[in-house]
Amino acid sequence: MKRNGVYSGSAFVENNTIYYFYTGNVKLTDRNGYDYIHEGREQNTICCKSEDGFSIDKKELIMSNKHYPSNISKHVRDPKIIKKDENYYLILGARTNDNQGCVLLYKSQDLKNFEYFNTITTPKRFGYMWECPDLFELDDYLFLVVCPQGVKQSHFNYENIYPLWTRSYDYKSI
Known part of the structure; x- marks a missing residue:
């Protein structure tokens, strides 16, 4: 599930249980x-739980490369969980096969079995990879925050190579 370290993720608390979601990174070395980017890497979404914040149960593989849409590269990471009504949404930063940043959305009713729901991106290319996505609700709107990689600097704009970008949505638009 992870051989070459982990990428960030998030924690989700429900019923006195902390659910930790993170990305297990595997770089294949068989040849x-x-x-x-397009081959030789596994990006595994892993979950483990804790009831006290110290003891962690076994790690469980939630999703792997086979669960991602066919137009997505092997760069998928940084899971974030939110809950709306009776559904859980898993948000993942990703990179398409044609090098456009995006966010993948999955839906679940049990925090284990996630089904692909939607992809969020921009009409014009805005970086080749979106990392560390966050999706949160404020005044009945959803705000997406990502750190896009590969945005060209223009004077002082995007001087940081991994800038922060936000956009608002409503639930009907995702």
Whole structure:
């Protein structure tokens, strides 16, 4: 599930249980020549739980590369969980096969079995990878926050190579 470290994730608390979601990173070494963008990498979404914040139960593989849409590269990471009504939504930062940043949305009713729900991106390319997505509600609107990689600097705009970007949505638009 993870051999070459982990990428960030998030914690979700419900019924006195903390659910930790994170990305297990695996770089395959069975042959030379992998580009580690389109092949040679596993990005596994992993969950473990704790009832006291110290003891953690076994790690459980929630999703792997086979669960992502076919137009998505092997760069998928940084899970975030939110709940709305009776549904849980898993948000993942991603990179398409044609190098456009996006966010993948999955839906579940049990925090274990997630089904692909939607992809959020921009009409014009805005970076090649969106990392560390956060989706939160404020005044009945959803706000998406991502750190896009690969946005070209323009004077002082995007001087930081991994800037912060936000956009608002309503639940009907996702």
